[in-house]
Amino acid sequence: MDKKISSDIFVAGVGAITAIGNNISECLSALKQGKAGMGYATYLETVHRQKIPVAEVKMSNEQLAGLSGFSSQISRTTLLSVLAAKEALYNAHLENIEGLRTGFVSANTVGGMDKNEMFFPHFLANPLKGKLRGVANHECGSVTELVADKLGIRNYISTISTACSSSANAISFGARLIKHGILDVVVTGGTDALTKFTLNGFNTLMILDQQYCKPFDENRNGLNLGEGAGYVVLVSERIAATLKMEPYCKLSGYSNHNDAYHQTASSPDGTGSWLAMKGALERSGLQPKDIDYINLHGTGTQNNDLAEGTAIKRLFDPHYPKMSSTKSFTGHTLGASGGIEAVFSVLAIKHGIIYPNLRFTTPMKELPFIPETTFSKNVLIRHVLSNSFGFGGNCSSLIFSKL
Amino acid sequence: MEPVEYTSTRLKNIEPDYAAFIDAKSLRRMSRIIKMGVAAAMECLQEGGEKNPGAIITGTAFGCLEDTGIFLTSIIEQKEEMLQPTPFIQSTHNTVGAQIALILKCHEYNNTFVHRGFSFESALLDALMLLNEAETTNVLVGSVDEITDISHAILTRFGLYKRFPVSNLSLFTSASKGTIAGEGAAFFLLSSQPSANAYAQLEGLATFYKSVDVIEIEQHILSFLSFRQINIEDIDLVITGRNGDMKGDSIYKQLENSIFKNKSSINYKQLCGEYSTSTSFALWLAANIIKSGTVPAVTGYESLKGDKLKRILVYNHYQNIHHSLMLVSAF
Numbered sequence: 117m118d119k120k121i122s123s124d125i126f127v128a129g130v131g132a133i134t135a136i137g138n139n140i141s142e143c144l145s146a147l148k149q150g151k152a153g154m155g156y157a158t159y160l161e162t163v164h165r166q167k168i169p170v171a172e173v174k175m176s177n178e179q180l181a182g183l184s185g186f187s188s189q190i191s192r193t194t195l196l197s198v199l200a201a202k203e204a205l206y207n208a209h210l211e212n213i214e215g216l217r218t219g220f221v222s223a224n225t226v227g228g229m230d231k232n233e234m235f236f237p238h239f240l241a242n243p244l245k246g247k248l249r250g251v252a253n254h255e256c257g258s259v260t261e262l263v264a265d266k267l268g269i270r271n272y273i274s275t276i277s278t279a280c281s282s283s284a285n286a287i288s289f290g291a292r293l294i295k296h297g298i299l300d301v302v303v304t305g306g307t308d309a310l311t312k313f314t315l316n317g318f319n320t321l322m323i324l325d326q327q328y329c330k331p332f333d334e335n336r337n338g339l340n341l342g343e344g345a346g347y348v349v350l351v352s353e354r355i356a357a358t359l360k361m362e363p364y365c366k367l368s369g370y371s372n373h374n375d376a377y378h379q380t381a382s383s384p385d386g387t388g389s390w391l392a393m394k395g396a397l398e399r400s401g402l403q404p405k406d407i408d409y410i411n412l413h414g415t416g417t418q419n420n421d422l423a424e425g426t427a428i429k430r431l432f433d434p435h436y437p438k439m440s441s442t443k444s445f446t447g448h449t450l451g452a453s454g455g456i457e458a459v460f461s462v463l464a465i466k467h468g469i470i471y472p473n474l475r476f477t478t479p480m481k482e483l484p485f486i487p488e489t490t491f492s493k494n495v496l497i498r499h500v501l502s503n504s505f506g507f508g509g510n511c512s513s514l515i516f517s518k519l
Numbered sequence: 520m521e522p523v524e525y526t527s528t529r530l531k532n533i534e535p536d537y538a539a540f541i542d543a544k545s546l547r548r549m550s551r552i553i554k555m556g557v558a559a560a561m562e563c564l565q566e567g568g569e570k571n572p573g574a575i576i577t578g579t580a581f582g583c584l585e586d587t588g589i590f591l592t593s594i595i596e597q598k599e600e601m602l603q604p605t606p607f608i609q610s611t612h613n614t615v616g617a618q619i620a621l622i623l624k625c626h627e628y629n630n631t632f633v634h635r636g637f638s639f640e641s642a643l644l645d646a647l648m649l650l651n652e653a654e655t656t657n658v659l660v661g662s663v664d665e666i667t668d669i670s671h672a673i674l675t676r677f678g679l680y681k682r683f684p685v686s687n688l689s690l691f692t693s694a695s696k697g698t699i700a701g702e703g704a705a706f707f708l709l710s711s712q713p714s715a716n717a718y719a720q721l722e723g724l725a726t727f728y729k730s731v732d733v734i735e736i737e738q739h740i741l742s743f744l745s746f747r748q749i750n751i752e753d754i755d756l757v758i759t760g761r762n763g764d765m766k767g768d769s770i771y772k773q774l775e776n777s778i779f780k781n782k783s784s785i786n787y788k789q790l791c792g793e794y795s796t797s798t799s800f801a802l803w804l805a806a807n808i809i810k811s812g813t814v815p816a817v818t819g820y821e822s823l824k825g826d827k828l829k830r831i832l833v834y835n836h837y838q839n840i841h842h843s844l845m846l847v848s849a850f
Contacts, residue, residue: 163599225611237595243672251673255580256612257635261840270728274641275634277582277612285630292648313587316594317607374575374620374629380608391626507608508617510629 125291126356126363127348127516128301129208130459131200134344134446135171139203144463147471148491152445154328154340160310168324170310171342171447190262191228191253192309192343196452198263200345201303205267208349209360210301216355219272219299220264221290222347223282223306225451227256230311259307272299277451279506280413281372282306284454284514287348288370294352301355305347305455314450315341321380329416329448331441332425332487334478339415342447346456362519365465368499369402369515371395380507381419386427388511389413393431393501396513405435406499407515409470411457412487413503414441415448424503425483436485437501438492444474454504454512461500461516468495522790522817525687528680529671530701530792540565545622548605550585552704556615556663557622559704564623564659567708567716573655574628575619576645578638578662580795581670582612588669615663627655636837638662639796640726643845647724650711661706662796671700679793681763688817690763690789698762701792705799707806713850719809721802722830723747723846730842733773740778740834743844755828756814757784758801760835762793767839774834785818798835798843805831805847 133139135153136146146153153171160170173180173196180195181188184202188195201220205211228251235250253262260275272293276286283306290304308314318324318341325338348367356363373395375388382389397404413424428436442460443449449456464470473487498518505511523533537546537554540561546554556577564572590606608614613631620629628649632641639662646660674680681697690699709721725743730736744751757779759771775784791800804818812828814820833845 232591233594236591239669239673240592240595244676248673248676252677255635256582256633257580257638260634264728272726273634273728274632274637276630277633278616278629278631279611279613289630289645292645292652296648296651312594312599313591313607316599316602317590317604317610320602320604320607372628372630373626374617376620376624376626379614379617379621387626506613507611508613508629509620510613510617510631 124353125294125367126351127365127367127462128351128356128359128363129204129210129349130364130462131203131207132344132346132456132459133173133196133200134456135173135342136445138175147445150472150474150491152328152474153342154447162312162315164315164319168315168319168326169328169340171340172310173343185266189249191231191259193224193226193228193230193307194259194262196309196343196345197222197259197307198266201263201267201347204303204347204349210349213268213301216300217271218269218301219290219293220260220267220269221274221286221302221304222260222263223276223286223451224256224259224308225277225279225282226308226311226314227259228253229313230309233312269303278510279508280450280453281504281506281510281512282451282454284504284512285372287454287458287514288372288512290350291367291370294350300352302350303347304350305458306452307345308343308449308451310341310343323417325416328475329444330475331412331414331416331444331473332421332480333476334480336416336418336421338417340447342449344446344449344452344456346452346459348458348462364462365519366517367514368517369396369400371399372512375509375511377509382423382505384423386423388509389424389503389505390427390430392511392513393427393503396501396515400515400517402499402515404432407437407501408497409464409500410437410439411461411500411502412439412441413505414443416443420505422482424505425480429483438470438488440471440473440488442471457502458514461502464500465497465516465518468497469493470495522688526684528684528699529666530687530699532702550583550609552583552585552663552665553609553615553618555665555704557618559661560619560659560706563706563708569657569708571623571625572657572659572708574646574649574658575616575625576630576642576658576660577616578632578642578796579612579615580633580635580638580664582633583610583614584665584667584670586610588667636795636841637726639799640724640843643724646709650709656712657708657710659706659708661704662799663704664702664794664796666700666702674700687789691761691786693763694765696765698764698793701788701794701797703791703800705803707802718806720848720850721845722848725844727842729840733770736770736842737774737778740844747846751778754782754830754832756831757782758805758831758833759784759786760788761786762788770836770839783820783822785814785820787818790817795837798833801833801835802845802847805833809847809849
């Protein structure tokens with residue numbers, strides 16, 4: 117804490133598991149082919165199975181457990197997390213973290229709720245019944261600890277939960293731990309599994325599209341819930357210089373503001389979104405025209421897309437960057453979304469690609485811009501803005517920059 | 520105020536008249552944990568004379584358990600049909616931090632940490648970093664956790680609490696397994712500049728995870744102090760997280776026979792019970808001791824030096840997994 121705040125933060129590795137792929141290369145291939153991950157649930161047991169599409173990771177708990185080395189009795193949130201976090205460390209060539217001050221800062225919103233849902237009916241019938249292992253890892257922090265223990269990380273661990281902006285906040289907190297000289301390396305991002313709790317919760321709010329979602333479309337009709345995990349490995353300048361591979365890019369900006377308007381709805385003018393994007397630009401020392409691509413929060417709800425779009429108009433008009441919502445592929449993965457979308461943003465810079473916003477047909481009447489509808493390659497992408505805006509007015513933006 | 524005696528393994532919060540801190544319209548919609556958190560935050564801001572803090576940071580291990588339980592129960596009992604949205608909306612972990620921002624119309628930095636026995640410490644570290652970054656000159660930071668009938672029943676089955684009713688005021692004399700459950704909210708206005716009405720200075724904060732033995736704990740404590748160029752002799756009072764559980768308390772006992780030998784040492788969980796974010800209560804106690812220059816008798820204080828209370832070290836472990844240190848000083 118008493119140390120000087122150091123400068124640059126580098127992204128040394130990425131890892132993700134989503135409905136469109138169990139690892140980075142599968143995700144990239146689906147993004148190129150325009151293959152969305154939604155469908156009716158195979159693994160989530162719910163009465164809404166045939167009505168509400170979701171974006172499930174295409175593996176059972178047993179399969180995930182087999183790959184991760186955990187028991188399938190561990191929450192799906194944890195199983196998803198460990199696979200993506202391991203991939204990120206492997207991808208950074210940092211399987212051996214001995215001697216490095218390494219942290220794990222992970223976000224989630226549901227913790228071990230999927231297992232709790234199996235425990236709870238027995239408990240409700242008789243408070244002395246229900247296998248306790250079903251609730252032993254209920255807490256959000258338990259998910260992080262199980263994974264940290266598996267990765268052998270113990271210098272610093274923490275968990276953030278700010279609804280849909282959770283993992284964007286984890287990433288900026290992780291970066292600041294490095295800047296303050298507390299850590300050398302941070303594996304950071306987030307995870308969330310589909311649960312009955314969240315599916316029914318969003319369903320009561322009447323913001324789930326019964327078709328595949330259409331972010332930023334005039335006829336958008338709500339979001340599709342998804343699940344997955346996404347992590348980046350952040351390293352200090354000193355560690356970056358010792359890596360076998362050149363880092364992917366820098367994390368050049370981040371910002372967190374609150375909309376302070378309503379517990380679940382965004383303000384019509386997107387005050388929180390605007391402040392978050394503006395704050396991230398200021399921190400990175402960039403102008404709006406420097407941004408080449410925006411990975412939108414873009415959930416597909418009437419309210420969110422209008423608030424985000426209005427804030428973009430206010431900040432970027434008349435120079436609009438290319439933009440898209442990859443939630444049109446992965447669904448809204450809640451506490452994991454900022455992590456997964458950070459990974460996609462990093463890959464966009466690395467490979468010079470821009471992802472399409474699937475199923476877009478009709479421009480929103482309030483907005484003078486439209487999202488990208490096709491996959492582009494060989495694009496020079498210097499700076500990407502990634503937005504994550506959540507319940508409780510928690511709005512966060514990250515900026516990744518080419519080296 | 521006299522300490523209150525409970526003869527139970529569940530220390531329910533003593534709740535204030537919330538109307539003094541929250542308007543009636545908002546109050547009606549709030550669950551108990553939101554009221555607790557928001558009221559503590561508002562009282563803190565009123566005392567600190569601040570209406571728009573530069574950041575709002577909250578720690579909570581379990582989050583909004585009451586509404587989580589209500590929504591989960593309704594999913595099961597109503598077979599996922601005709602559910603009410605309010606318990607879901609208020610179940611998210613960031614609800615308390617969000618409600619504080621909403622009431623204050625505060626658009627500044629807002630974050631919520633949910634890491635078990637590190638939830639409050641994570642929030643505090645975030646606050647200290649923000650101040651160090653000169654992002655702002657003050658931060659509202661605190662924690663909140665609640666006991667519910669459901670959580671108490673489940674945690675009792677895990678063997679966390681004593682198997683018989685015990686008086687909180689004789690928590691440390693029963694020589695048995697388990698502790699007593701607690702809950703509470705505490706908020707602090709941290710400022711990068713000293714002011715005449717400030718309580719104390721938070722000189723240092725550290726956490727460490729799953730120590731292998733007491734020797735490693737001692738090393739962490741000593742290096743925490745030496746990093747700040749102070750010795751154990753410079754500490755006037757130690758606040759420990761003793762909770763009445765024989766096994767967990769043996770760590771504090773061993774430290775009192777080693778590095779804390781001849782130190783005045785007090786306990787606080789007989790007042791608030793054990794919970795993942797109880798260290799916020801300890802920080803509140805430490806800050807009050809520094810400001811007032813007196814130690815409440817109920818903490819088991821026996822003056823060894825008798826003369827000064829300038830520097831307090833708080834050491835707590837939660838289930839021997841989450842260990843934390845806070846150094847609180849006069850300025």
